[in-house]
Amino acid sequence: MASYTQPCDARVLGRVLGPKAGGHMATIKLTEKSLEKFPLPVDVAQAYAWDTEVTGFGAVIGKTGVITFVARGRVAGKGERTKVKIGIAGRADGRTDNRVWNVGLARQAAKEILGSLAAGENPNAEKRARLDGPTLRDGLELHVSNMRADNCSQSSIDTITSEVEARLGRWLDRPLVELRGSDLRAIHAKITAEGKKHLANRIVRHVSAVWNTLDNASDDGLPGKNPARKVKRHAYVPRRKVIEDLPAWYAKVQTLSPVRRDLQLFALCTGMRDHAACHVRWEHVDLDRGLLFVPRPKGGEKRAFTLPLAPGVVRMLRARREENGILFAPYGGDHGWAFPSLSRKGAEVGSRTHGRDESAPIATVIPVAESKERRRDPATGKMALYLPGLHTLRRTFLTVATEIGISELDRHVLANHAFGTANVNATYIAQSLDHLAGCAARIEAALWDRMGAKPRAPTKGRRSRPGRARR
Template sequence: MNDIRIPLTDKSIVQLATPKEGWYLARDTELKGFFVVVGKRKRTFTVQGDLRQGGRRASSIRVSIGDTRELTTRAARAIAKEYLAQISRGQRPKTAKQDGEAGLGQVGNEVNTEVAAVTLRHAWQRYLEAHLVRKGRSEKTISGYRDHVERIFAEWLDTSLGGLAEDPARVAEKHDEITKDNGPYIANGCMRTLRAIYNHARKTNRSLPRDNPADAVDWNEEKRRDTGMGISDLTEWFRELAVLENPIRREFHLLTLLCGSRTTALQQVKPSHIDFHSRTLHIEKPKGGRKRAFDIPLSREMILCLIRAIRVGRQMYPLQSQKWVFPGDSESGHLAETKEDRDTLSKWGNDLRQTFRTIATAAGVSEFDAKLLMNHSIPGVNAGYVTRHKLLEDHLRSQQQAISTAVFSALGKFLTEDAALRGWLGHGASRRATSELGVEPGAQGEEQDKMRRAA
């Protein structure tokens, strides 16, 4: 068959005709020198360019990028651009074994690069698209990986994974360097990222060494950050929270404590996620993606917290509050940054998740129920037989209420003696919250009735 020229996409490549004999080229109309070699059994992303020396054409270099079944067109095109850039500078793209050495040996006027020549940049691009994005990982998770690769490992982006595997001492030294410059936790996290990307790359690059380069690392000791509060610590924390300037942030931190959920999940809560009739809050995108979505049973205190957040949100952000329970000035329209000055609020974020778990134990809630409430994985084969939504109807809600009751019981007399606490959570504050929602008659009026009945 004759060579053709088409816009190369995943779809157009699948639709290419298979030759009865030999092979042909499907050249990309977007990027010159980028094409697919279409054979009877295999289709291979390839790039070709002229290597010049002294301003003259020395040879034509053709480099195999990878099988179309193992790489997306987008990732292959990114690799092709890098190879073409190297060729334009008079450099030959390197194999894993030749990383840091002289150029490739030639066969005639062509050079074939082994799949093992994949660089960290190439492997990261495929891991990002095929593993993180495709599996619905959160933006926070993806940004963490991206920071490790594109900032911490910036100088290694064009280094082959094979080269790193053959020089484990280099990886161990990098871990020591990151530990010194960025701290032990970030150093370990970066190496876990490198290990995951290498393992993923090796699935389609069997010529990579079996030994993962991250195995050479002497891991830093990591201790669980014990920053949770006990019941005796809650009174002072509530006093700090009561005088927090932004009432939306105040309710956000309180809800974090009462449900023990991750802040990134609560930031994206919408009014439509709240079911006041069944008294549940749907968490659409928790850690692990949509497939791990779950419902949180709501205690009375949690319902009042959400009602106050909705009321204040409508007053402060009329437009954004139509979509988000915790609206803000961010580009997304919801609360984006949840950190506070420790001098203003001593505990927030993961501190409150630890506190929830601590208070749950003090309230007599079993470890199994606490894990279900926090959407943690349950170990053991028997966990697969637990029907969570059946427990949700009565049992888990009663456990949730027990935790909330324990939290607010810690306030005791201070709920009436402290002016800020009394104005926020005291007697009559709940009625004011529901009566000042300001919803219109009709369907929204029904919503208001549900809120009041739930409260």
């Protein structure tokens, strides 16, 4: 856009712009050319040019030639007259697409602002509220507090906390209402470009949940609309991956440490979710009755359930408890974890570090932190996936259960899936634990048959080194 070098006083301004100009205001059709020819004000600080095409859309011309696009109108239902700044010509202020403001873009923005005014919304009031409104961090803390009050699982709390902090870090200490739909769309697109569609959708859901929590926390709510409503999420496509070659999978499992080997077999033969399987504690296991109580599964304490264990799983857990006492004796035992490991911090008893300095901090016992198995690829020298995560085993468990004729309702209960509103009849049925135990035994037998092996417990008294935590 050309600079302005011809200052004019108000009388000259009127002669240049014609009969619709008066004093320091003019009504013309705003175009790039008409603004280039617009004279600079001399005897006033600013001149106004209002558009003939969109009533309420205008440009403010300063003495230095800077043009600021604005929209002006009344807030419906309140009667107050307000003027809203759109942007400065030739600059990208406030835009996320890096395009500079011109007449066409400003006119479109003006239409949206005037539409908000007609709907009774004052964008300036929203801007004022943004200056001291609650931040994303405030909303996240309140939302997590509500999740704890609702007894949501720790894994759900950890997920939203870690993902929001990692992906929305620069927004954490800014007022949440400053996060616009265009900003969230850009974040969603960036994560998608990394090949992480599920994560991209989760980030949008996190923002929506935090916004709704803050919006419901006060009578007046938050100004503006939830930015998540402006983002088109990826359609849900169920992951169908299962273990196709169970004998090959079983052969790889046998190369793992005893604890991690048993964790893989336990997950396959129970169909439990990753976090619940890794965090099994002995006080929740009744080996005599063959039952496992899961106190805080996905969905929190209100979804707690008792899972019948197949015979092979019970035998494996008996041996696991005995062997844990041997492997983790130098660390005070397994600390109640069925599948323990050692933290990365601290020295392992018997290691070179511990041998050099017996006063060095000893590694602590924690549950297995990472269930996926990775090995270094000889061809590339990089770490590669050796065995899939436990959720793939969960899908395999349910697939085999279907193929051997376990009913949908029995599979539903064994997997602890929530009942949808379309499955009302299922909520009237309560299978006995004996019946479900029989189903679990049939599924376990089918899995071992397809692995081409027989269930076996670790050798009694086997000496081995405990595994380190993997993150």
